[in-house]
Amino acid sequence: MERNVPTGVLIDNAIGLVSEKIPELTPAEKRQALLNAQKNCFEVGLTTVADAGLSREIIELMEEMQEDGSLKMRIYAMVSPTSEDRAYYFDKGPYQNDRMTVKSFKIYGDGALGSRGAALLKPYHDAPGEQGFLLSSAEDFEALALEMYENGFQMNTHCIGDSANRTLLDIYAKVLQGKNDRRWRIEHAQIVNEKDISSFGRYSIIPSVQPTHATSDMYWAEDRLGPERIEAAYIFKQLLDQNGRIALGSDFPVEFINPLFGFHAAVARKDANDWPDRGFQPEDKLSREEALKGMTIWAAYANFEDDRKGSIEAGKLADFVVLEQDLMTVPEEELRSIPVIGTYIGGEKVY
Numbered sequence: 001m002e003r004n005v006p007t008g009v010l011i012d013n014a015i016g017l018v019s020e021k022i023p024e025l026t027p028a029e030k031r032q033a034l035l036n037a038q039k040n041c042f043e044v045g046l047t048t049v050a051d052a053g054l055s056r057e058i059i060e061l062m063e064e065m066q067e068d069g070s071l072k073m074r075i076y077a078m079v080s081p082t083s084e085d086r087a088y089y090f091d092k093g094p095y096q097n098d099r100m101t102v103k104s105f106k107i108y109g110d111g112a113l114g115s116r117g118a119a120l121l122k123p124y125h126d127a128p129g130e131q132g133f134l135l136s137s138a139e140d141f142e143a144l145a146l147e148m149y150e151n152g153f154q155m156n157t158h159c160i161g162d163s164a165n166r167t168l169l170d171i172y173a174k175v176l177q178g179k180n181d182r183r184w185r186i187e188h189a190q191i192v193n194e195k196d197i198s199s200f201g202r203y204s205i206i207p208s209v210q211p212t213h214a215t216s217d218m219y220w221a222e223d224r225l226g227p228e229r230i231e232a233a234y235i236f237k238q239l240l241d242q243n244g245r246i247a248l249g250s251d252f253p254v255e256f257i258n259p260l261f262g263f264h265a266a267v268a269r270k271d272a273n274d275w276p277d278r279g280f281q282p283e284d285k286l287s288r289e290e291a292l293k294g295m296t297i298w299a300a301y302a303n304f305e306d307d308r309k310g311s312i313e314a315g316k317l318a319d320f321v322v323l324e325q326d327l328m329t330v331p332e333e334e335l336r337s338i339p340v341i342g343t344y345i346g347g348e349k350v351y
Contacts (some may be wrong), residue, residue, distance in 0.1 A: 030061060045343050052187070063100055077104075090153075094152050104155070107157040110158070110163075111135065124225075125223065132161050156186075156208070165191065173199055173203050180203070180204050183204070185206045188251075200242035207240075209246060210255060214236075215269065218276075259295055318344060318345075318346055
């Protein structure tokens with residue numbers, strides 16, 4: 001009897017063909033997973049986590065655990081845009097308390113560069129017959145944008161390829177119509193055509209990027225994009241210059257959880273072995289002050305939380321981390337290995 005043996009990779013939406021077969025975790029398993037994740041986060045000095053694409057069920061479980069004191073981590077939750085969850089949260093409206101912020105939805109514009117699922121304006125350099133694809137139509141994205149705008153929610157859209165970035169930036173522009181305080185975000189903003197960069201500033205759009213993506217992808221990204229288009233990738237400094245702010249994250253579990261890895265990648269543009277010597281595309285390095293702000297006050301701004309966290313000031317939450325060395329002065333090659341002495345949330349030492 002012949003048996004079907006998987007021989008390929010399911011890209012993006014195709015995972016839906018098998019995802020329903022994956023066994024559901026029990027409530028106890030979900031609770032334990034959150035506690036394990038919290039422990040890992042505290043160990044590396046995280047006090048707030050931006051968690052993207054959450055269901056109402058998981059958000060409410062987190063809130064229940066925050067209320068009983070077992071989940072001390074503060075959460076900025078991006079809701080998954082299912083029809084059910086949109087209906088529920090549009091009716092409930094955006095809300096925020098000391099532990100939880102629910103003001104945004106996570107939308108997926110395209111796939112990843114490595115799998116060639118990222119939507120490009122021109123074919124892949126190493127696969128001329130492929131150009132990637134959007135995960136929904138432009139019409140569907142625009143309808144979502146109008147819903148988000150009318151109901152007062154942030155729209156945070158995953159865009160890797162230059163075509164996805166152009167499509168969503170144009171839709172944002174059409175809906176936002178100039179400078180604003182909606183704080184809509186493009187998540188990753190990985191490859192942005194030079195003609196589209198100014199849209200971030202013109203429409204007050206926040207680039208939310210992950211510095212370690214540059215240093216993880218630098219070994220093969222030029223294969224995908226070619227020697228000219230690679231110059232439009234991982235342009236953190238140019239994106240920062242648009243609004244004077246950039247939000248920095250890690251994208252874990254795709255990347256490592258440790259924020260110091262991202263800090264090192266942002267300022268050195270090098271991997272763990274301090275390669276390459278001058279850094280990958282060094283013109284887009286961030287200063288240490290810019291990288292620190294990108295992980296604190298600018299990230300808090302991108303979460304509508306800058307009035308309560310992101311800096312140590314009177315009247316703000318006492319969330320802070322104590323490191324063994326000063327990350328503003330320690331040699332670059334030591335940045336990734338600075339030990340965390342203590343993590344505090346609301347003045348309470350949690351690690």
